[in-house]
Amino acid sequence: MFTGIVEELGKVQRVSRGSREQRIIISCKSILEDIHLGDSIAVNGVCLTVVEYNTVGFSADVMNETFSRSSLGTLTSGSKVNLERAMASNGRFGGHIVSGHIDGTGIIKSIRRDSNAVWFEIGTDDFILDGIVEKGSIAIDGISLTVAEIGKKTFKVSIIPHTLDVTVLGSKKIGDKVNLENDVIGKYVKKYLT
Structure with a gap:
């Protein structure tokens, strides 16, 4: 984990x-x-x-x-x-539960600066979008992030400067492929309800 x-x-x-x-x-x-x-x-x-x-x-x-x-x-x-x-049992839990078993990939559709933040819009498949909730968690290339907005074929996250500096997101461009992992708790709830 x-x-x-x-x-x-x-x-x-x-x-x-x-x-x-x-x-x-x-x-x-x-x-x-x-x-x-x-x-x-x-x-x-x-x-x-x-x-x-x-x-x-x-x-x-x-x-x-x-x-x-x-x-x-x-x-x-x-x-x-x-x-x-992998998380040590005595460590801090700073992000969210991430299994490392991605659900699929997405493509960066747009990158837009907004003051000190940068918005990334990611296009992906419906089955991944169906598992995303606004203000919920998603892992993009293994980075724990909060979903800011969901569209019909895309979702958006807003990234702070620190995250851009210490992860691969700072070097990503429009058209790049990224790994996506939906929130594992949400996946279990969805499976149980269906």
Whole structure:
């Protein structure tokens, strides 16, 4: 389980997609302070398992399913990624419950500055929009955010400068693909009611 509070911006060193191995290698610093084989790390909101690590980064195996259903398939050497270790039971819960199992992807439709905030409008599929509530939580590339507005085919979030500075959202452009995870409690309520 994660909280959606990004700990560090990592950098993709290599993405290998062969017939025998599909792996992503990421350089980072602070999350290496407490990392072990088998640990879960959210990479742009996608829960991956550490299979190797050293003093400059870690590696994780990635399945075809994960590449095709997330934005990880668009990553290349040099891409920046949001990183978060699984929540420690004695840690603060600063965001919301994030599983690291994304529901799908969205496309950035517009980016608009509003004083010190920046509005992002994200287009996505109906089944994801159906699980979003205004003023509720959503994880975009693993970042815990509050939904500010919902339209027929899009939703909007308003981002503060700090979040832009410490996450990949600060470098995103119109047309970029992002990973989306609806609020897990809302998903269970929706499933129960149907």
